Amino acid sequence: MSSSVIDFVATEARFGAQNYEPIGVVLSRGEGIWVWDTDGNRYLDCLSAYSAVSQGHCHPKILAAMVEQAHRLTLTSRAFHNDQLALFYEEIAALTGSHKVLPMNSGAEAVESAIKSVRKWGYEVKGVPDGQAEIIVCANNFHGRTLGIVGFSTDPETRTHFGPFAPGFKLIPFGDAPALEAAITPNTVAFLVEPIQGEAGVIIPPAGYFTEVRKLCTANNVMLVLDEIQTGLGRTGKLLAEQHEGIEADVTLLGKALSGGFYPVSAVLSNNAVLGTLRPGQHGSTFGGNPLACAVARAAMRVLVEEGMIENAARQGARFLEGLKAIRANTIREVRGRGLMLAVELHPEAGRARRYCEALQGKGILAKDTHEHTIRIAPPLVITSDQVDWALERIAAVLTQDFS
Numbered sequence: 001m002s003s004s005v006i007d008f009v010a011t012e013a014r015f016g017a018q019n020y021e022p023i024g025v026v027l028s029r030g031e032g033i034w035v036w037d038t039d040g041n042r043y044l045d046c047l048s049a050y051s052a053v054s055q056g057h058c059h060p061k062i063l064a065a066m067v068e069q070a071h072r073l074t075l076t077s078r079a080f081h082n083d084q085l086a087l088f089y090e091e092i093a094a095l096t097g098s099h100k101v102l103p104m105n106s107g108a109e110a111v112e113s114a115i116k117s118v119r120k121w122g123y124e125v126k127g128v129p130d131g132q133a134e135i136i137v138c139a140n141n142f143h144g145r146t147l148g149i150v151g152f153s154t155d156p157e158t159r160t161h162f163g164p165f166a167p168g169f170k171l172i173p174f175g176d177a178p179a180l181e182a183a184i185t186p187n188t189v190a191f192l193v194e195p196i197q198g199e200a201g202v203i204i205p206p207a208g209y210f211t212e213v214r215k216l217c218t219a220n221n222v223m224l225v226l227d228e229i230q231t232g233l234g235r236t237g238k239l240l241a242e243q244h245e246g247i248e249a250d251v252t253l254l255g256k257a258l259s260g261g262f263y264p265v266s267a268v269l270s271n272n273a274v275l276g277t278l279r280p281g282q283h284g285s286t287f288g289g290n291p292l293a294c295a296v297a298r299a300a301m302r303v304l305v306e307e308g309m310i311e312n313a314a315r316q317g318a319r320f321l322e323g324l325k326a327i328r329a330n331t332i333r334e335v336r337g338r339g340l341m342l343a344v345e346l347h348p349e350a351g352r353a354r355r356y357c358e359a360l361q362g363k364g365i366l367a368k369d370t371h372e373h374t375i376r377i378a379p380p381l382v383i384t385s386d387q388v389d390w391a392l393e394r395i396a397a398v399l400t401q402d403f404s
């Protein structure tokens with residue numbers, strides 16, 4: 001069907017809440033690293049739905065698992081057992097080395113669930129006086145969009161006119177271990193942090209930071225909660241980003257790629273102590289842990305490992321980073337990345353990153369700007385060397401282009 005039958009962009013603008021400002025492309029099909037628009041133009045997807053489509057668009061094995069499960073049983077609610085949840089628990093626990101699992105849907109729900117759980121642990125196990133629990137978080141964090149979460153954001157756009165907000169959060173700079181040490185009090189129950197700050201522009205903390213963080217949390221009986229919703233499941237070239245420093249979080253949050261982009265599936269993973277405090281009736285979700293979600297997530301985890309996507313992310317990420325660093329353009333201020341979580345930060349004088357993303361679209365690459373001056377590059381983890389080189393050629397052409 002021709003795209004002129006309905007003007008998708010105008011119709012979205014007419015009826016939809018305008019809480020996004022999409023690049024002007026209407027997508028209708030995807031396969032692996034590629035997506036196609038309604039006119040049949042092909043693009044390399046360098047956003048991967050903010051890392052949710054790490055396994056590549058419409059992965060055939062995840063698709064098959066989803067269709068097969070959808071024919072049998074989709075939703076039971078947790079009022080009854082289903083024959084997928086136990087298998088999902090077993091497989092995600094084995095993959096990540098976790099003891100307890102709480103299945104949810106969106107990433108923000110996993111974060112909210114972790115906040116509730118560590119507070120409960122604080123009162124019932126650590127002995128914090130009721131109502132006094134403190135959670136330490138970092139400036140420029142991104143943990144989702146719920147009221148509880150935006151309350152401790154430092155991004156004015158995210159917060160303005162959405163208050164009043166819940167108390168109990170303390171902000172410190174990211175990458176600063178002495179600031180964490182200074183912020184911890186006897187009432188601190190957790191430190192919630194992203195291993196790499198994705199939405200802030202792929203900010204990688206100094207080497208050794210998380211080793212120090214782990215020591216401080218252990219010494220002060222503070223739960224280390226790592227939000228690996230974006231960094232997890234191979235994106236940075238390891239299963240979990242925490243492995244780059246050889247540490248283990250007490251609570252790990254996964255989402256996004258946990259379903260390979262087919263369905264919202266998230267999870268809180270923890271040691272026995274934190275999730276062990278939840279009793280029947282104290283927390284829940286109608287869709288959390290449903291058989292369709294579990295079947296999809298099981299397939300998404302399986303292909304990630306079986307098809308070597310994590311190793312590929314490390315290999316192609318190194319190639320991509322090296323290639324970006326080799327681009328000689330006075331528009332570039334800094335190139336950063338780990339695995340296939342990459343970013344090019346432009347000089348402010350180079351103009352908004354958005355127009356570079358629009359120029360990339362013209363060359364068959366979809367990427368997304370973040371924070372005015374940064375282009376984020378995060379293709380699906382199935383990208384090949386030739387495809388990385390193909391992308392680099394086009395990115396170099398755009399970054400050296402004269403817009404004036």
Ligand SMILES: *Cc1c(COP(=O)(O)O)cnc(C)c1O
Pocket residue numbers: 050105106107108109111142143144145194198199227228229230231255256
């Ligand atoms: C995307 C993201 C979230 C929120 O996930 P949603 O599914 O959009 O609610 C939380 N934390 C991080 C680090 C993310 O990248």
